[in-house]
Amino acid sequence: MDNTSVIQVRLPESLREASEKRAGEVGLSSVQEAIRLFLKGFVEKRVGLALVPEKFPPEKVVLSKAAQKRFARIENDLDEGRNTISFDDPQEALKWLIQSSK
Numbered sequence: 001m002d003n004t005s006v007i008q009v010r011l012p013e014s015l016r017e018a019s020e021k022r023a024g025e026v027g028l029s030s031v032q033e034a035i036r037l038f039l040k041g042f043v044e045k046r047v048g049l050a051l052v053p054e055k056f057p058p059e060k061v062v063l064s065k066a067a068q069k070r071f072a073r074i075e076n077d078l079d080e081g082r083n084t085i086s087f088d089d090p091q092e093a094l095k096w097l098i099q100s101s102k
Contacts, residue, residue, distance in 0.1 A: 007035075016031065019034070
C-alpha cells in the first residue's frame with residue numbers, strides 16, 4: 001500500500017451517525033470507506049460537487065400582466081422562427097456576438 005495520510009474533520013455527531021447509517025445502507029463498511037471512494041472519484045474527475053439551494057424548486061414567481069404579454073410574444077416569436085438566429089459553427093456564433101456587441 002502507498003504511504004497513507006490521516007485527515008481529521010470536526011462534524012456534528014448527528015452527521016457522523018447519519019453518515020454511518022447511510023454508508024451501511026449502500027453496502028459500505030464505514031464512513032471512512034465512503035470518504036475514500038468519494039475522494040478517489042473526485043480526483044479522477046468521475047465525481048463532482050453540486051451545491052443545491054435549500055429551496056428547490058424555487059418559489060413560484062407571479063408575473064405581471066405586462067410581463068405575461070411580453071413572454072407570450074417571445075414564445076410566439078420562437079415558435080414562428082422570428083427574432084432568432086442559429087449557427088452551425090461555434091466560431092461563426094462568436095464572431096456574430098463580438099460584432100453585435102460593438
